[in-house]
Amino acid sequence: MSAQRFIGANSREAMNQVRLALGEEALILSSRMTDDGVEITALAEETSVQALASLPSTAPTEPGDSLMPVSAHHAAAAYANQIGTLSTQPVDRPAAANPRPETALDFAALGERLSNEIQDMRQLINRQAAHSDTDQGARSQLIRWLLEAGFSRALSEEILGTTPHQLQGPDATPARLQAWLAQKLNSQLNQLGDEAELFDNTRIIALVGPTGVGKTTTTAKLAARYVMRHGASQVALVTTDNFRIGAHEQLRIYARLLGVDLHTPGPAAQLDSLLAELADKRLVIIDTPGMSQRDQRLLTQINQLGSSGLALRLMLVINAASHGDTLEEVVQTYRDAAQAAGCRLDDCLISKCDEAVRLGPALDTVIRHGLRLNYLSIGQQVPEDLQLPAASTFLQQALDISRPALFAEKPGASKARQLDALVRGLLGQGRALSSLRDSLSNRITGFEQLLDVWSLMGNPHALLQQRWAAFLSVQERWAPARPDGRLLWGAPRPVAGATWSMPLLAVNNAGQLAAQPWLTHRMPIGALPRLGWCQSRWPAHRHLWSTCPSLDIIDALQHNDLGWLGAVKCSQRVMYQGELKHLGTLATYSEDFGVRELRYRSRQVRLHLSHLPVTLKGSPQAPLCAWFGTLHDNHSGQSLGQRWWLATGNTPGALKDQVADLILQLTHDELPKLTGRGWALLTDIEPHLPAEMRLYLAAGLAATAIRLTHASDDWAFQARAQLLGLLPEKRASHASGILESLLHLLTVNDALSRMNTTQTSTCP
Structure with missing residues (x-):
């Protein structure tokens, strides 16, 4: 019997074909990827055993041997005979050491065939290994990326300490990994957000740093930026650089161009008196002489600056083109000198x-020492x-690694650095959470209202009820800026196992679900009054029901030319x-409408659709369309069941809208279950929370989780990765996992907000 080949869309499908044709004990000869899918070559077990058993031994066996030795030549010949691709002549046992020429030719062809099979197998293994590396080695890849960018291993390990599980999935493209990494670095870096924050809260700035880092040019740039905002009369320049020949002249030229005064004091006493004379200036910028971090006069220089007793802001200028170890020593030495002089050095x-090949070492140093990065100098032009x-x-x-890195830093693991890393991590996580919160508020309609409701939970019970009522009053009067989209109606009866009915949710024309639920028990009683109540607030052009609507609802919708499903x-x-027939018996009469691919309950599926024109008893003049759908898993081919829908209209345009409706309903059909999950979690978190608030939050969070699960945009990818990173254990990016992580986000965000409020209220 010849070997048989089986081709499937994936390895599971091909193996199923093997089992059906040859049984569970089939012998797999090869497996490889082809243009048509996965190809598996296999033999039935009895065929392979018989082929080997029929071969004579080339060596005597001992009585106790349980296996029959077979020569390599005969084994190869038997294999060649089975696969049926070589000579059909019988392969005889060789009578001498040299086989017949005909057999030798067969053996050579077999060798080539075996070589090809091995090569195919190697390629398949390499592809699987590469896929495994992509799935399981994302963290290692990101660490290598940071190291090549010039960051230290210590900081790289710290930043990637809690890499989200989602970054190991197939959606984690290099561009998305880089964006996530940039966002992570951004959250770790303390940055000046607004120039006014510096100029309005600082009167004296002293630029310090080693020789040649660009302090004088930077002094001119800062002065120019201030002059552009406030004019030249309120700023003065001071230089204490008496070491470099011509240093005063360079700054004097800048001062003349800007129209500001330049002062050149001598000893420390003269600097103190000069700063006292300049008390009417809103900003004084001091250009200090360049001083090596190993210069013994450094402490004297910093003492001179700090002896005035005025509120002076030291700003360290560091060279991006310097080696990481040099930058580390510069920052450490200057900060120690500032501390010894009774000053603080927190800005850089x-x-x-523009001269640095790698920005990683400079940023690494700034992050680890917790310095605030105020500016980046990218050239000599003033002030551009x-x-x-x-x-x-x-x-x-900084993350551009197009040029290979020739130098790498050694990791540091001292206890002091670990504690510093912990503090930076906490601060960075706070900034990252704030950024994530703002992103969700800007992208998802209604998420900001969820934050508002969550913030009410800390109020006393009487005040909580009052503020909740005020919130609902405002929301019930709210109407969208433009009337469009669809309304998702829940079942008329309470959700199974619950005492509440599913709130009403809205979807815009782009298919984006809003996180702003409408509590149905606060609407008028009865389906028809509720429909009218909603139309006055959200005049949606299509309505999606979890059951078949009543005849009076259908008449009202058709009277207003509104679609429904x-x-x-x-x-x-x-x-x-x-x-009059049951819908399930009519599928054989329906007309095929093709296949749609969609994401359903966290898996990719194929939906086979067909449709049939029908009517309802009691409304025979209203043309309806019955839809029949069968779901199959894209990967395994497993059937996921059948679905049925009724919708209004049978025109081509109506059919197109109905398909969009039913796909939308399918992708959101786990809303009730997910809302129930949110209800249970909220009950554990805050058991005394009013039921209305709990339902509002549960439905809004469920809607947000589903929106994030189905969104394929880069911002959603980043949001999912950040959210899942909040959970104590790795979770797949399913809607339930995202729901739990949203609860973590709201809890931590509220705690951080309360801390900020407390700190603000206690500051003098």
């Missing part, structure tokens, strides 16, 4: 960014080449060709 500016971090693409530049059971009775 990175210069010569001074940028705020928010207006720069420095993080993308209802999910029904196979036992739904409809009129077809004048007879």
Whole structure:
């Protein structure tokens, strides 16, 4: 019997074919990827055993041997005979050491065939290994990326300590990984967000740093930026650089161009008196002489600056083109000197960014020491080449590894560094959570209202009820800016196992679900009054029901030219060709409408659709369309069941809208279950929370989780990765996992907000 080949869309499908044809004990000869799918070559077990058993032994066996030795030549010949691709002549046992020429030719062809099979197998293994590396080695890849960008291993390990599970999935493209990494670095970096924050809260700035880092040019740039905002009369320049020949002249030229005063004091006493004379200036910028971190006069210089007793802000200028170890020593030495002089050194500016091949070492140093990065200097032009971090693409530049790195840093694991890393991690996580909160508020309609409701939970019970009522009053008067989209109606009866009915949710024309639920028990009683109540607030053009709507609802919708679709059971009775029949018996009469691919309950599925014109008893003049759908898993081919719908209209345009409706309803059909999950979690978190608030939050969070699960945009990918990183254990990006992580986000965000409020209220 010859070997048989089986081709399937994936390995599981191909193996199923093997089992059906050859049984569970089939012998797999090869497996490889082809243009048509996965190809498996296999033999039935009895065929392979018989082929080997029929071969004579080339060596004597001992009585106790349980296996029959077979020569390599005969084994190869038997294999060649089975696969049926070589000579059909019988392969004889060789009579001498040299086989017949005909057999030798067969053996050579077999060798080539075996070589090809091995090569195919190697390629398949390599592809699987590469896929495994992609799935399981994302963290290692990101660490290598950071190291090549010039970051230290210590900080790289710290930043990637809790890498989200989602970054190991197939959606984690290099561009998305880089964006996630840039966002992670951004959250770790303390940056000046607004220039006014610096100029309005600081009167004296002293630029310090080693020789040649660009302090004088930076002094001119800062003065120019201030003059552009407030004019030249309120700023003065001071230089204490008496070491470099011509240093005063360079700054004097800048001062003349800007129209500001330049002062050149001598000893420390003269600096103190000069600063006292300049008390009427809103900003004084001091250019200090460059001083090596190993210069013994450094402490004297910093003492001179700190002896005035005035509120003076030291700003360290560090060279982006310096080696990481040099930068580490510079920052550590200057901060120690500032502390010894009774000053603080918390601000920095990175210069010569245009000369640096790698920005990683400079950013690494700034992050680890917790310095605030105020500016980046990218050239010699005044003031154009001074940028705020928010207006720069420095993080993308820092992660650019198009040029290979020749140097790497050694990791440091001291206890002090571990504690510093812990503090930075907490601060960075707070900034990352704030950014994530703002992103969700900007992208998802209604998420900001969820934050507002969550913040009410800390109020006393009486005040809580009052503020909740005020919130509902405002929301019930709310109407969208433009009337469009669809309304998702829940079942008329309470959700199974619950005492509440599913709130009403809205979807815009882009298929985006809003996280702003409408509590149905606060609407008028009765389906028809509720429909009118909703139309006055959200005039949606299509309505999606979890059951078949009543005849009066159908008449009202058709009277207002509004489309609708209802999910029904196979036992739904409809009129077809004048007879009343169950919908489940009519699938054989339906017309095929093709296949749609969609994401359903966290898996990719194929939906086979067909449709049939029907009517309802009692409304025979209203043309309806019955839809029949069968779901199959894309990967395994497993059937996931059948679905049935009724919708209004049979025109081509109506059919197109109905398909969009039923797909939308399918992708959101886990809303009730997910809302129940949110209800249970909220009960554990806050058992005394009023039921209305609990339902509002549960439905809104469920809607947000489903929106994030189905969104394929880059922002949603980043949001999912950040959210799942909040959970104590790795979770797949299913809606339930995202729901739990949203609860973590709201809890931590509320705690951080309360801490900020407390700190603000206690500050003098």
